[in-house]
Amino acid sequence: MTTVAAKPATMAQALQRAMRDAMAADPTVHVMGEDVGTLGGVFRVTDGLAKEFGDDRCTDTPLAEAGILGAAVGMAMYGLRPVVEMQFDAFAYPAFEQLISHVSRMRNRTRGALPMPIVVRVPYGGGIGGVEHHSDSSEAYYMATPGLHVVTPSTVADAYGLLREAIASDDPVIFLEPKRLYWSKAEWSPDAPAEVEPIGRAVVRRAGSSATLLTYGPSVPVCLEAADAARDEGWDLEVVDIRSLVPFDDETVCASVRRTGRAVVVHESSGFGGPGGEIAARVTERCFHHLEAPVLRVAGFDIPYPPPMLERHHLPGVDRVLDAVARLQWEATS
Amino acid sequence: MTVQELPGATAHPAWKLRTDPAPLLPDPEPYRVLGTDAVDGLDSELLLRLYDALVHGRRYNAQATALTKQGRLAVYPSSTGQEACEIAAALALQEQDWLFPSYRDTLAAVARGLDPVEALTLLRGDWHTGYDPREHRIAPLSTPLATQLPHAVGLAHAARLAGDDVVSLAMVGDGGTSEGDFHEALNFAAVWKAPVVFLVQNNGFAISVPLAKQTAAPSLAHKAVGYGMPGRLVDGNDVAAMHVVLADAVSRARSGGGPTLVEAVTYRMEAHTNADDASRYRGDAEVESWRRHDPILLLERELTGRGLLGEERIQSASKAADTMAAALREQMNAEPLLAPMDLFAQVYATPTPQLRSEAEQLRAELDAEDGR
Ligand SMILES: Cc1ncc(C[n+]2csc(CCOP(=O)(O)OP(=O)(O)O)c2C)c(N)n1
Numbered sequence: 001m002t003t004v005a006a007k008p009a010t011m012a013q014a015l016q017r018a019m020r021d022a023m024a025a026d027p028t029v030h031v032m033g034e035d036v037g038t039l040g041g042v043f044r045v046t047d048g049l050a051k052e053f054g055d056d057r058c059t060d061t062p063l064a065e066a067g068i069l070g071a072a073v074g075m076a077m078y079g080l081r082p083v084v085e086m087q088f089d090a091f092a093y094p095a096f097e098q099l100i101s102h103v104s105r106m107r108n109r110t111r112g113a114l115p116m117p118i119v120v121r122v123p124y125g126g127g128i129g130g131v132e133h134h135s136d137s138s139e140a141y142y143m144a145t146p147g148l149h150v151v152t153p154s155t156v157a158d159a160y161g162l163l164r165e166a167i168a169s170d171d172p173v174i175f176l177e178p179k180r181l182y183w184s185k186a187e188w189s190p191d192a193p194a195e196v197e198p199i200g201r202a203v204v205r206r207a208g209s210s211a212t213l214l215t216y217g218p219s220v221p222v223c224l225e226a227a228d229a230a231r232d233e234g235w236d237l238e239v240v241d242i243r244s245l246v247p248f249d250d251e252t253v254c255a256s257v258r259r260t261g262r263a264v265v266v267h268e269s270s271g272f273g274g275p276g277g278e279i280a281a282r283v284t285e286r287c288f289h290h291l292e293a294p295v296l297r298v299a300g301f302d303i304p305y306p307p308p309m310l311e312r313h314h315l316p317g318v319d320r321v322l323d324a325v326a327r328l329q330w331e332a333t334s
Numbered sequence: 335m336t337v338q339e340l341p342g343a344t345a346h347p348a349w350k351l352r353t354d355p356a357p358l359l360p361d362p363e364p365y366r367v368l369g370t371d372a373v374d375g376l377d378s379e380l381l382l383r384l385y386d387a388l389v390h391g392r393r394y395n396a397q398a399t400a401l402t403k404q405g406r407l408a409v410y411p412s413s414t415g416q417e418a419c420e421i422a423a424a425l426a427l428q429e430q431d432w433l434f435p436s437y438r439d440t441l442a443a444v445a446r447g448l449d450p451v452e453a454l455t456l457l458r459g460d461w462h463t464g465y466d467p468r469e470h471r472i473a474p475l476s477t478p479l480a481t482q483l484p485h486a487v488g489l490a491h492a493a494r495l496a497g498d499d500v501v502s503l504a505m506v507g508d509g510g511t512s513e514g515d516f517h518e519a520l521n522f523a524a525v526w527k528a529p530v531v532f533l534v535q536n537n538g539f540a541i542s543v544p545l546a547k548q549t550a551a552p553s554l555a556h557k558a559v560g561y562g563m564p565g566r567l568v569d570g571n572d573v574a575a576m577h578v579v580l581a582d583a584v585s586r587a588r589s590g591g592g593p594t595l596v597e598a599v600t601y602r603m604e605a606h607t608n609a610d611d612a613s614r615y616r617g618d619a620e621v622e623s624w625r626r627h628d629p630i631l632l633l634e635r636e637l638t639g640r641g642l643l644g645e646e647r648i649q650s651a652s653k654a655a656d657t658m659a660a661a662l663r664e665q666m667n668a669e670p671l672l673a674p675m676d677l678f679a680q681v682y683a684t685p686t687p688q689l690r691s692e693a694e695q696l697r698a699e700l701d702a703e704d705g706r
Contacts, residue, residue: 034509038615039542060543062512063479091478094514129408131437132462133477272688301692303681308408308459313674313696320699 006189011159012182015045015121017190018163019083023053029167030075032059033068033085033121042087043123043182065095072118073102081117083167089124090133096141103172104147116172119163124152125218125268126315127180129308136305137269142174143245143278150245151199152176154220156186158203158243161196169199178218202249204256208238211262211328214253214279216242219266219316226321235325245275253279254286261292262328266321271299293330298323353562360555360567364599367574368636376574378642384421384573385637386651388630391417391441393655394450397662398440398457402608406666408459411438415571415603418629419535421445422576426531426584427503434473434486434504438535442505443472450658451665460670479510483519483532490528490587501587503531503580509540511554520595524561529587531580532595535570537602542615558595570598571629574636601627674700 009017023029031049033041037060040047049058061068065086072082086092092099099120106116126135142150149171153159159177166173197203205220206227213223220241227237240256242249257263263283265276276297283295298316306314367373373381395414401407413420416438424445427433435442443453448470455464456475463474473489476482486504493500510516511534523530534554538545551557558565568579576598583594601624605612637643678685678693685693 034540035542037542040614042541042610060547062548063509063540063543064512064514066514067512093478129459131409131456131459131477301677301696302686302688303677306677307455307461309670309672310460310674310677313677313699 006187008185009156009188009190010183010185011153011156011177012043012045014156014160014188014190015163015177016047016049018160018167019046019049020052021190022083022164022167023049023057026081026167027057028079029081029083030057030059031083031085032061032072034061034063034087036060036085041085043179045121045123045177045182046085065092066098069095069098069103069118069120073098073106073116076116076118077114081119081167083119083121086120086122088130088134089122089136089138092120092122092138095120099142099148100145104145106147107171108147115170117170118172119166119169119175120172121163121175121177123179123182124176125178125180126305126311127218129311131308132305135308135311137267137300139174139176139245139267139269140274142176143275147172148246149173149199150176151243152178152217152245153243154178154181154205154217154241156184156188158196158241160188160190162199162243165196165199173199176217180218181221184221197243200244200247200249202240202242202244202252204238204252205241206237206239208236208260210234210236210260211264211325212238212240212253212256212260213264213266213321213325214240214242214257214283215266216245218268222316222318223266223321226318226325229318230322230325233322237325242279248279248282250282250286253283257283257287257295258290261290262330263287263291264296264298264321264324264328266298266316266324268300268315270302271297272302274299293328296324296327355559358559358562358564360553360558360565360597362567364567364569365575365579366569366572367578368572368632372578373574373636376578378640380577381574381633381637382642382647384425384577385630385633385643385647386654387421387425387445388417388573388633389651390655390658391421391445392630393659394441394444394662397659398454399604399608401663401666407454407457409457409607409609410440411457411607412602412604413438413441415624415628416535416537416600417441418573418576418633419533419570419598419600422573422580423503423505423533425577426580427501430471430499431501431503431584432471432473432486432489434482434489434502435475436479436482436505436507436510437475437477438507439505440475443470443475446470446472448472450662454666455670458666458670460672480506480513480515480519482506483515484522486530486532487519487523487526487528487593490523490530491526494529499588501529501531501584503533503584505533505535507540508534508536508538508545508554509543509548510534511557512540512548520558520561520563520593523593524563527590527592529590530593531583531587532593533580534595534597535600536597537570537600539602539606539615541606541610544615553597555595555597561595563593563595565595565597568596568598570600571627571632573629573633600629 036046037050280295420441486502490502555565
């Protein structure tokens with residue numbers, strides 16, 4: 001096996017490489033969306049694919065999200081594996097009709113005759129100073145729709161591996177790309193045997209013993225930083241990267257919480273009706289007797305995503321995570 | 335077996351086209367006024383007013399673009415090269431009418447009288463909409479594409495039901511015409527005979543995607559016909575032609591004639607936004623050829639040729655633009671006043687208990703920050 005030395009790569013480059021390798025390995029893989037061809041996508045994640053595989057395999061579509069995803073449904077019916085790019089989180093909303101009425105339930109409705117091996121790539125989340133409609137975290141809407149897988153990477157290597165997995169999946173996958181991590185770098189070798197867990201598994205990114213931070217996507221680096229900071233105060237925090245919101249890895253998550261006895265869920269999207277509620281409930285149901293304190297949540301406020309000049313007050317940062325950790329000193333009287 | 339052989343296959347005798355499509359069809363060539371006889375029908379004061387507004391608009395675009403380079407604006411989708419469309423759109427409307435701009439149409443909002451700083455809050459990153467839409471009758475600049483078009487239809491419809499003399503003018507790009515909302519809006523407007531004018535600025539590209547990959551229609555104006563409304567094709571760099579066509583469409587709407595779709599053929603001289611690299615998808619030669627068809631150049635040539643525009647007027651227009659630019663620069667250099675606690679204002683008419691407790695949390699954090 002030829003090994004390519006690890007070099008610094010960005011998450012955007014790893015995602016691009018994942019599509020390229022998938023397209024080379026399987027002629028049914030088609031990439032499509034707005035500006036994905038000549039421009040290589042507004043984040044350059046599809047850079048070079050049209051040149052290498054032609055316009056029919058990497059297609060600049062008309063500007064119509066419902067049309068893009070609806071056409072992908074028909075393509076999947078005919079045996080292709082469409083990888084669709086939605087340009088920004090809030091611009092995927094016109095496609096919800098197709099997603100919810102068709103993509104998510106086609107397999108079930110047809111008793112398995114029409115599977116939907118579609119990947120919908122959605123750059124999501126805030127922290128890049130985008131104007132309105134460029135920073136939403138829509139994962140709760142996707143999670144609430146049975147029939148979809150919902151995954152999100154937090155590292156360069158996982159971005160590659162998870163996207164390969166998503167493209168290989170015979171079910172539709174909502175692939176949420178944390179856009180503020182697009183330019184995060186890591187030493188990474190595309191040809192080295194990457195240790196990537198499949199869809200449906202969570203990963204312990206940092207082992208610890210006094211409490212567990214349950215998180216995913218853009219909040220993983222925040223939690224790792226918080227864990228470093230907490231060490232000075234005597235807290236040895238474990239950080240679990242959930243990676244796959246649907247299916248959810250109860251096993252890894254609960255094993256961690258049972259070990260530490262305390263848990264905080266951290267995410268950017270609004271807390272009320274958000275993913276943290278589901279996660280906290282599952283953990284409580286399964287680990288009740290192991291818990292020393294209620295499962296806490298640190299989330300974005302329950303407000304429409306604010307203008308960029310105020311987003312730092314909205315996004316859960318290290319301080320809010322540490323505050324929650326401090327509240328894990330639960331006493332029955334409090 | 336051919337259709338004719340089928341029993342009863344002849345057209346039903348009562349069937350006929352519902353309307354004559356011929357008058358709905360757009361001109362085969364973009365309508366032009368400058369450099370043609372049609373210009374004689376226009377008042378020279380109007381032409382000079384348009385000239386002043388174009389010069390003003392060009393400087394506004396240049397100043398806003400410069401502000402992105404200084405980090406004072408997060409992003410600016412420039413309408414340089416498209417000023418004739420922006421100005422004509424604003425000036426075609428009466429006080430009581432409503433403008434529904436897209437994110438690129440800050441200039442139209444400013445030309446309608448909106449304070450430039452208020453118009454830029456979205457793009458600067460402080461409040462999403464820095465003005466009261468009702469006060470100015472300008473809807474919030476719309477970032478999701480084409481979603482403002484059904485709003486324009488609904489407002490115009492409601493106004494008509496109320497017996498009010500109000501027209502909506504809604505702006506959208508060539509790319510936006512592919513969205514479902516565009517089609518639904520046109521259809522509603524035509525069925526309801528709503529007093530709406532749809533203005534498509536066809537500036538050649540949707541970010542990187544050229545018109546040919548957006549539509550196979552002969553022109554975007556042709557799309558009108560299928561909905562039962564007239565489509566007009568205009569030279570979007572000819573401000574006089576834009577004025578004539580929009581004024582006509584607005585008065586048609588006002589008098590109960592229903593909606594019109596206007597396609598303005600123009601060109602985006604700058605990149606999509608300051609974050610875009612236009613060299614990836616278009617060449618200099620194309621940009622240069624459009625530079626020779628610049629809206630200000632076209633009007634200046636016409637006016638000087640007819641002895642209407644002298645050095646004095648050119649100077650005074652330029653000076654007025656300088657004054658506006660200097661004031662804008664100065665106001666934008668002042669740090670915006672932002673109150674973090676405003677995050678919780680106006681989410682609901684009455685804040686929920688959750689929001690009240692989240693507000694308390696932020697208040698405590700801010701106090702702690704201040705105390706540090
Ligand atoms: C629903 C939706 N999808 C995608 C986008 C991202 N986006 C912003 S501008 C743009 C291109 C718009 O092109 P066009 O309508 O021609 O207007 P122009 O920018 O040329 O004025 C795209 C794809 C968006 N704003 N809204």
